[in-house]
Amino acid sequence: MTKILFVCHGNICRSPMAEFVMKDLVKKAGLESRFHIESAATSTEEIGNPVYPPARRKLAEHGIGCASKTARQLKHFDYSQYDFLVGMDGANLRNMHRICGGDPDGKLYLLMEFAGRPEAEVADPWYTGDFETTWQDVLAGCQGLLDSLQT
Numbered sequence: 001m002t003k004i005l006f007v008c009h010g011n012i013c014r015s016p017m018a019e020f021v022m023k024d025l026v027k028k029a030g031l032e033s034r035f036h037i038e039s040a041a042t043s044t045e046e047i048g049n050p051v052y053p054p055a056r057r058k059l060a061e062h063g064i065g066c067a068s069k070t071a072r073q074l075k076h077f078d079y080s081q082y083d084f085l086v087g088m089d090g091a092n093l094r095n096m097h098r099i100c101g102g103d104p105d106g107k108l109y110l111l112m113e114f115a116g117r118p119e120a121e122v123a124d125p126w127y128t129g130d131f132e133t134t135w136q137d138v139l140a141g142c143q144g145l146l147d148s149l150q151t
Helices: 014-027 053-061 092-100 110-115 131-150
Strands: 002-008 037-040 083-085 108-110
Touching: 002 014, 002 092, 014 037, 014 053, 014 131, 053 131, 083 092, 083 110, 083 131, 092 108, 108 110, 110 131
Parallel strands: 002 037, 002 083, 083 108
Antiparallel strands: none
16 A cells, blocks of 8 residues: 655645645545555644645635545554655655655655655745645645556
8 A cells, every 4th residue: 555645834735735736636536445645744733624725615616625635644653554745845855854854765746746856845825825726736746646656
């Protein structure tokens, strides 16, 4: 089983969007039994809070629910529990390295690497208000990740 953890700053916008988009893609591909997918935050600011309403609405526009998700923080032990820990931007990746104690097994990635844009970041819609662009980036990254795992 491939275990994937998506990570962003607060775990209320980008990483839960990626978590539930990836779960949807995996389900549509009939591969649910081959994956375990979750998301987490690098900060403690939103711990226990649900997915941010505009992110929830954007997922719902595409028939994807996320009702039971609440924010949790990335912990050091998560590194040993997951095969892929996928951050949304450079700040997330730096914090992931710090929390995980480095990346000795090469498990830390940026989502846009899987969309063929390794230098790109998924902009935080908490600040931009642009949930459509975030949706497009998350979808491209998740589809690229799934494609890379099926080859």
